[in-house]
């Protein structure tokens with residue numbers, strides 16, 4: 001099997017596209033490769049078997065009744081070194097793949113020549129086109145197919161990996177049937193088969209582990225030695241454990257299968273633009289899909305070519321609020337650095353509809369198709385990557401297993417001494433050889449606990465059952481053991497520690513750089529109509545089945561305005577995005593005209609803002625809302641009140657969530673569709689500040705208290721303001737009442753002699769800053785003096801780049817990390833792990849996904865039971881305390 005998929009049955013298990021292409025590295029005979037993907041970093045070493053090595057391998061395996069083979073089964077590296085020798089990729093028939101956790105796997109290399117045989121040797125180019133190779137070599141590893149192209153191992157995700165957004169738009173032409181057939185030979189069918197392993201196969205894998213082999217030997221020794229009852233008891237326990245483990249593995253596979261093996265009818269434009277209905281398994285990268293107006297499930301990763309769609313990505317992110325995806329149309333061709341933009345899955349997430357997500361609604365001109373270009377199928381999609389991460393998880397917890405193995409080695413050392421001593425004594429006393437061996441082995445089996453795997457297996461099984469009863473679903477049972485060793489739990493704030501919903505508190509209008517008083521009732525209040533209009537239009541809400549859907553923050557703000565939202569059906573409106581404009585109507589008795597949202601720039605955590613372009617009868621305006629710091633930086637300084645910063649601090653200190661609103665007048669009829677986002681979101685005029693209340697969840701304080709009692713450190717890592725975060729942290733007990741909170745800060749441009757930005761520490765509440773040279777900051781000492789620390793993302797970034805030597809200390813003593821971008825959340829988790837901490841991360845949103853994945857134990861709070869964002873998914877919607885005795889007997893809380 002391999003890239004010969006055109007003749008392959010539809011549901012065959014075919015290696016599918018991957019995320020990374022393996023880059024060439026000068027290695028042993030040119031056969032040593034290293035993958036670029038940091039997450040799945042691995043070496044690929046080429047080998048060729050020889051006749052004599054194979055002969056000796058079989059001879060020794062038979063000659064030792066399989067013991068030699070069993071030994072090599074545990075040691076794949078020795079196995080391949082014994083059977084084959086290093087060679088170049090061109091002559092290899094085996095490769096040894098070594099992953100970043102030093103796990104080895106031997107894979108067979110397949111080979112096909114263009115002139116031999118009937119099947120094609122096509123591969124994909126980086127721009128998505130196909131090319132035919134003279135000689136095709138590939139191997140399958142963890143559901144992906146690696147093909148030797150241009151001196152490197154590449155996966156099918158190589159297609160569209162180096163292409164401009166403009167080329168993607170232009171390249172979106174219907175595929176011909178011949179082309180489809182050729183593409184299928186390389187990409188395979190768009191399915192993710194999860195095989196239910198037969199019982200005997202699972203049993204074989206389980207029983208061949210060194211522990212079980214040792215157990216078999218132990219039981220045999222005891223049986224011969226007349227410990228019949230004890231031996232029988234251990235057999236019964238082990239059988240029970242094996243059956244439970246197998247049952248668990250099978251139900252795990254079934255669960256995964258139900259999440260993965262989904263397919264349905266889709267509409268694809270093929271051959272001369274005909275819309276054809278077909279099964280989703282027939283989609284190949286390059287196909288153009290038609291997305292129905294009423295929505296559908298997505299079965300591949302695709303780029304939106306026109307219109308706008310609203311999707312629910314909860315399956316991938318755990319976050320169930322609808323997200324708006326926009327088309328590539330109108331995207332500027334040049335990046336910030338002036339170079340041509342290159343399309344990437346990371347940077348253009350807002351233009352990609354991912355496999356496994358549900359399209360709730362599409363928006364475009366009536367009667368026109370919303371089209372999307374399939375770029376990745378089956379296991380190379382984002383969903384495929386997550387599924388692979390579940391199928392081939394990281395080794396549970398290195399520290400835990402290393403220590404467990406150390407414990408076993410110490411016991412084995414003690415046993416060996418006993419073995420030698422007993423053998424010597426018995427020999428000296430003239431005992432028979434059989435009795436001597438029996439006694440000595442008996443000693444070993446008593447010292448090293450043979451029932452250890454059985455006990456752990458049973459423990460995990462019951463722990464998982466208990467979690468399920470509490471609506472916590474676990475897709476990676478081995479992680480349960482890790483939870484017994486958690487040192488730090490990182491919590492996202494909004495939606496995790498605090499309620500998802502917010503309460504509107506007040507609006508303060510800014511006019512002529514003066515800030516007004518609190519306005520609590522904003523609808524129809526004459527004094528704030530301009531800001532109300534901005535709030536009513538600046539969002540990405542949509543109406544699905546007559547209900548407003550979107551970010552809870554947007555919903556709550558919109559509902560205060562008294563405005564209503566309608567999709568504009570009239571033919572006359574010229575929309576900038578060639579999307580049906582959204583009509584915003586003021587309250588009935590208002591004299592203000594209706595207005596249309598003609599362009600939306602979606603919210604992103606990294607940008608901390610969101611904006612829209614709105615037109616009414618005779619004007620065109622851009623409205624922008626976001627975090628006060630961000631909006632202030634985009635506003636003309638003369639429009640920002642002098643005391644604005646102080647006012648923001650005051651609200652933040654009381655835990656309010658703040659959103660600043662700004663506007664900009666645009667010239668009617670100007671070509672704003674071609675204007676990049678950064679040209680719209682600049683030189684703004686500040687017009688208002690909205691304060692929202694964000695209450696703690698009832699269970700939060702109790703959970704933090706339990707963690708404190710268990711000596712597990714709680715850390716808040718949030719995208720919100722530092723002072724707001726600090727106030728919430730104080731309220732829930734992350735910052736303890738008897739401790740003083742210190743803020744670690746910096747001032748941009750203020751540098752020391754070494755040209756490093758000066759870090760300052762100030763006590764929360766003090767307005768003066770007590771400057772200290774970075775060197776004199778000894779955070780670890782200060783933490784002993786009843787201090788706790790908080791830092792914001794920008795200072796964290798300064799420390800990361802300019803004071804890497806402080807980072808270890810910082811992550812160990814800081815309890816609040818605010819204004820953290822998604823990648824900083826991940827960096828924090830990774831750094832905590834680097835300093836030897838076992839980390840759990842608890843989050844609810846798309847901005848927590850990377851951190852959830854990086855943590856030893858990720859806990860996603862999600863409505864979606866089947867979220868694959870983290871090993872644990874809690875449906876209870878809170879950080880409900882879970883006292884759970886895992887297989888290790890520890891009590892865990894999360």
Ligand SMILES: Nc1ncnc2c1ncn2[C@@H]1O[C@H](COP(=O)(O)OP(=O)(O)OP(=O)(O)O)[C@@H](O)[C@H]1O
Nearest residue numbers: 492493494551603605608610625626627718719720
């Ligand atoms: N829909 C929105 N429109 C405009 N600005 C927003 C919106 N949602 C949040 N913001 C602003 O962007 C900031 C960062 O948001 P982000 O979602 O990264 O974190 P968060 O929701 O504040 O906190 P957490 O990381 O704890 O969930 C927020 O503090 C807020 O000021």
